Amino acid sequence: MSSAPRPSRTVRHDVAVVGLGPAGRALASRCDALGLSVLVVDPRPEAPWTPTYGVWAEQLGSLPPDVVRSAVLRPELRARGRHVLPREYAVLDNAAVQRALPLAGVEVRAGRLDDEQVSALRREAGVVVDARGARPLGGRRPEGPQDDPSPAQTAYGIVVPAAEAAAALDGAEGLLMDWRTDHTGRRTGTGTDGSGETGHHPDEPPTARARATFLYGIPLGGDEVLLEETCLAAAPGLPIPVLRARLRRRLLHRGLPAGVVDDPIRREVVRIPMRGRSRPAPDGVLAVGTGGRGANVVTGYSVAHALLTADRLAGLLATGAVPTRVDPPEASDLLREAGLRALLRLRVEGTLDLFDAFGQLPVERQRAFWSREAGAGELAGAMWGMFARMPNRSRADLARATLGP
Structure with a gap:
């Protein structure tokens, strides 16, 4: 400042x-x-x-312990593989x-x-x-926001009883990001967990088919779980009806009863201009x-x-x-802008490879990627670590997405 x-x-x-x-x-x-x-x-x-607000537990600062509604000690990320994130999520x-x-x-x-x-x-x-x-x-x-062409994060979620949500969580205490593509309602890839699925549903508009989305599945306490289909970033933001349809197909595919999905405890809609x-x-x-x-x-x-x-x-x-300003431009923000460009341009295959690489990072580099306070050196180390862990098939795509016009 x-x-x-x-x-x-x-x-x-x-x-x-x-x-x-x-x-x-x-x-x-x-x-x-x-x-x-x-x-x-x-x-x-x-x-x-x-809205549902989540933070890493170490970020609570001076807030008292009773501000935590629920905590997930070992949240997971799913993409090509299964990655346990060694940080408590609140x-x-x-x-x-x-x-x-x-x-x-x-x-x-x-x-x-x-x-x-x-x-x-x-x-x-x-x-x-x-x-x-x-x-x-x-x-x-x-x-109106539905016609806003700027990058946005959008999500549609439902709150359901914990017993009914267990099938969607697939053995995880909580899913911070589940990028598997069973939101199509079928498995066309070679992976037994659906991670090889790269197809799209024929009912989706062409502009939505290349956009990867993930399931956010987090216990809320009181025997409730939030299951939310999230598009991390798209320009314009992925429409809520597309997310609602993807969430329904994904949850039915995982065995949740249609009545639970269609008549939840409550619903949540998210739109964040990035x-x-x-x-x-x-x-x-x-x-x-x-x-x-x-x-x-x-x-x-x-x-x-x-x-x-x-x-x-x-x-x-x-x-x-x-x-004169609160958050002055810094080199780290230029790197974040490059990361946003990559998210906006990568197709489904590249997005899965990117976040599978994130799941393999050491925890200090994962922390730097998530943090708004991380400096340019820390953030560059995290981003390079992800690039280095991606398969060759996606490295060129990531480079084009990040550096291209």
């Missing part, structure tokens, strides 16, 4: 934060705890968070996280602000922070979270980085300095 002197003017608040998702609430709470005067604005300040209890980030001394207003209104808060606060998300009002494409907001934050306003490009553009993960950024930024603001 680079810093500049705070403007000298008479204001009512030290900090105004717009948006009370994880990034905004964490920052407002940390600033309040450090004695700063804080204003927050959100359309529904008391609303619970509804699903957050959203209500507990919100309680752990209190807003006791904060002035809270209900309201939905556009860019001009966010800028106007500079008359009330020395620092204004935009935490409205990746597509805030004022930055959303008029034609590069964040479609245009910069308003002049004189800082952006944090996914709208501030705080997400990892290769994995889509952002919550752990948002919590860490809140600690750093609040500490800086408490010293009286104002950063």
